[in-house]
Amino acid sequence: MAIKKTELYSSLWAGCDELRGGMDASQYKDYVLTLLFLKYISDKYAGDPNGIIFVPEGASFDELATLKGDKEIGDKINKVISKLAEENDLKGAIDIADFNDEDKLGKGKEMIDRLSKLVGIFDGLDLSANRAEGDDLLGDAYEYLMRHFATDSGKSKGQFYTPAEVSRILAKVVGITPETRQDATVYDPTCGSGSLLLKVADEAPNGLTIYGQEMDNSTWSLARMNMFMHNNPTADIRKDNTLSSPYWKNPDGSLKTFDFAVANPPFSYKSWSNGVNLTNDEFQRFEYGVPPGKNGDYAFLLHILKSLKSTGKAAVILPHGVLFRGNAEARIRQNLVTQGYIKGIIGLPPNLFYGTGIPACIIVIDKASAQQRQGLFMVDASKGFMKDGNKNRLRSQDIHKIVDVFNNQIECPRYSRMVSLDEIAANDYNLNIPRYIDSSEPEDIHDLSAHLNGGIPNADIDALEDYWKVFPQMRSALFAPSQRPGYSQSLVEASQVKGTILNHPEFTAFTQKTLALYQDWRKHHQGRLKEIAIGDKPKVLIESLAEDLLARFAQADLLDKYDIYQLLMDYWAETMQDDVYLLVQDGWKVGKGLRELVVKKGEKLKETVDLTIGKKKYKTDLIPPGLIVARYFADKQQHLDELQADCDAITQELEALIEEHTGEEGALTDAQSDKGNVTKTNLKKLIGETTKQLSIFDEDESSVEGEQLAVLERCLELFDLEAEKKKAVKDTQEALDKAVFAKYPKLTEDEIKVLLVEDKWEATLEATISAEIERMTQQLANRVKDLEERYAEPLPQLVDEVEALSGKVDEHLRRMGLEWN
Structure with missing residues (x-):
């Protein structure tokens, strides 16, 4: 396998x-x-x-x-x-x-x-x-x-690798389309290990001709091997300093030009000018200005600009400082903007890169439309990421949203907008993204009048308009107009808000409508999933599944389609990818498989055990035992659950009895061992002594000793009952495990398909989408609850309560003969 x-x-x-x-x-x-x-x-x-x-x-x-x-x-x-x-x-x-x-x-x-x-x-x-x-x-x-x-x-030594997530963005915004010709060229003047070039090549279905240059000998070696490993053996990667000794030149000595260029140059490279003629550059790269001698960010950008054809396009990762730094860089920036070369800017989250933690941006260059350009498209994607160890990492949804918004020039509040060249000129060509996009969350401002006089401001309720569009009747179930104009009163206690929302018929209808989007998607793809065959391409499969899910949930109310997309991509990364990968290698028969986990003496198991039969432990690679149990042995599992519930009840009664009757002069205190546990051996001994004592003194059961004896006997009885139930649970579990074990090799291919596609994949995804609906509901409930609690007690009421409490304190003090002025 x-x-x-x-x-x-x-x-x-x-x-x-x-x-x-x-x-x-x-x-x-x-x-x-x-x-x-x-x-x-x-x-x-x-x-x-x-x-x-x-x-x-x-x-x-x-x-x-x-x-x-x-x-x-x-x-x-x-x-x-x-x-x-x-x-x-x-x-x-x-x-x-x-x-x-x-x-x-x-x-x-x-x-x-x-x-x-x-x-x-x-x-x-x-x-x-x-x-x-x-x-x-x-x-x-x-x-x-x-x-x-x-x-x-560590810092400065990890620059050979551009995070794959960032590389994917550059590859998708640089302008490659399905129609891009095979003889089109792509160039990376600081190619590192070549990962960025390979991501660009993946976007070209017809293929691309790859050129690269890298200064570091070890990293250049990685790039050469990386090209072979990804089946791009003809990629031409050269070793030298791009700025002082560019390899790619025309016969007349000018720089060779390319259709596309991508790059992640070293940030703010201080020694970039070594070997470069700043006053008379032979390649005429600095016609729009000479970069500062101790900062090479614009040197790389100008080199790339000169290396593009008249219709060329580029995407370059640079530190945020290139957007707003002054002096020489300001002049270069102004010239590039007025020439129309910059198509757009994408601001990225901080701490994405291995060589530095500073935030970076992507400068997108497009020479083809430079003369007609009237503005720059800006994206502030700085808030979308997840933590991954000590670094930040872009999620699949972050990448997809950036690419969708940028390529389609979609303006989104607090995220993206087209900025006119006139507005940029009015800001002295400062391109710092926060000047043009305010990505901060709106401040939650308290209403002082409501705090003084009571009522919930209608403005706060109106701010939830997206919800009221979907739940038009729910607002009147939660709020009613108050006597004060512009304010409402709550109709539901804070603790009952979530229940009111969940039980409202509009929410029920919304849930059914939303899940119907998923169910339609599931029905559409179920046949394809059950037809996965040896040799299929998992990456092609997940792309088609994910893109269709994203398109369908674009119609969903309240839910973010990218959040739903991420649910699928997370499940793919965690579980589904491995399942599909096994299927396309070994076929559906892999669902019958159980691997015995053999561990050498002194070692620990590295995998979790799915099934234990006798002393042997087994791992399933595709279908967990729980799915077999749920579909074929539900009655046996129910019986096991009932036995376990009975056992748990006895254990709880036993623990409560011991807790109640241990301690000073407790009936079970003398039955405790040195470790403080009540043991059956001590119980039997104590029962015998107590019985003998009752017989000698002829005392009845109502005496103190008689009551103690009843406790002792009940405790012993519970111990026996617990042992009996535990054995029943153990025997039943073993019988169920053996039945499941025997079922695996008997599974037909159709049964495996149902278990995997319907019971595992589809059921899991439906549960996660239902949880996302619940999360959205919780957001509304929390906000309504916050508003209700915030303005529940106006200031006069609080003053009255304080005065009443103060009066009670004064009265108590007077009774004690004390006075407090």
Whole structure:
């Protein structure tokens, strides 16, 4: 059975990180990613005379696998990689990491063990069954590892990687369409590991010709390998300083121009001017102004502008300072705006990037429409993100909303607007986004008159107009006009607001209408989901599902369509992606599967146990046992639940009895052990002693001793009943587990489809959408409750209450013979 995609990636990272030792992540990545590249090349092209890379005899990953434990493993790995590099003109690209470096990998046995285990991690990957998505499996693993290495590399060392979420935005706003021709070119002058270029290439169904340049030797090496890993072997990535020594030039020495450009240059690069002729740049990049000598942000932007064709388009990530800094940068900014080159600006959240925590923006350039441009489209997307460890991260919904709004020039309150060039000129060409978009939430202002005289301001109730449009009768159920014009009174106590809303027929109708949108979507796609076949493309599937869900919920009242979209994308990332990935590799038969979890002595289970049969523990990869139980053994589960409820009731009675009769002179105190627990052994002994005492003194059951004996006997009875019920629960649970275990191999393909598609995927999504409706309701209930509580007691009433309480205090003091002036 093929391994789940997320499990593959997490196990790769965990294994590699464990072997890192004290080495810096920014260095260790070169070793790990080189081995992953060699594994990929060997699996894909070894023995293929027509492959894009020739794998000579003795230069495949199989050769490395034989070196485990070898005293010269480091040197021999170097020779294997060197041989592959020489045969494919990859010297200096894939052989940068020195696997015989004792300073980094340790000496003697330490190096042998570390490299042997590292090779073993990749050698243990059985990728023969992983047919889904072709090259994306290991290509995405490469991307996954780079992101984790960037996270661990710290400030200034993680700049080799642009977060994939940000890369997707640039790729989607730069102007590529399904009609973009295959011979169109895309360029990244600071391409890092190439992840940004690859995201752009993904947006071009016909393909693109890729050009890049990177100054750092190690990062350039990553980019070369990354292109092969993502099936873009013809991408031309060159190594040198873009500003001082641009590689891409025409025969006459001028800069080569491209159809598209994307870039994430180093922010505020101080030494950008080294080797650059600022007064007479041979490439004429600074015709709109020379950037400051200690800040290279505009140097990169002007280089990109010069590298675009007359109809070229670009998207560049730069720090927010480029929007408002003065002096030389202000002059450049004014010239770019008046020339009409800037199509728009997208403000991003802070702390997204691995090299810095400062907020950044995306400058979108479009030369094609420069002369007709009358304004810039601005987006303030700074509020949309989630926390991911010590960084912020864009969610799927944040990316989709930014792209939709920008590409369609949709104006949204507090989020986006078209700003005229005249308005920008009136602001001295300062492009700082908060000057044009106020993204702050409206202030919740208290009404002093309402605090003084009572009543709820109609203005506050009117502010909930979006709700009243959907629930026109609910407002009159919650509020009624008061005698004061402009104010209302609450008809429902604060504690009853939510219940009133939930029970209102308009809310019931709203819930049914909203869920109908989901149910129609479910019916439309259910057949497609049940037809998933080996070799299908999971990414294509989720894109079609998500886009249709988004389109349908654009019709929903009150709910944000992007929130609903995110629910699906979260479930896809957490669960559904792995399920689909298994299906497209092994087919529906994988639903029958149960894996026995075998743990070596001294180790702990790394996976949660789904089913225990005797001493054996099992894990299901597709269909949890709970789904089998719910569909086929609901009666047995009900019986088990009833037994458990009876057992819990007995346990509660026993605990209450012990709590009541322990402590000083309690009937059960002497039945406690040294640890403070009442035991059956002590109970029996105490019952015998008490019975004997009653017999000797001929006392009846109504005596103190008789009452104590009754408590003791009841406690012992409850212990026996609890043990009996626990055994019944255990036996019933074991019988149910055996029935479920026996059902798995008997499942038909149709049964598996129902369990997975209907009972797991669709039921889970419906529950999450219902929860989102509940969340929306809670927002309305909370606001109504806040208003009711805020103005419930006007100031005169509070004054009267204070005076009444003060009078009571004075009266008490007088009775005590005290006076308080």
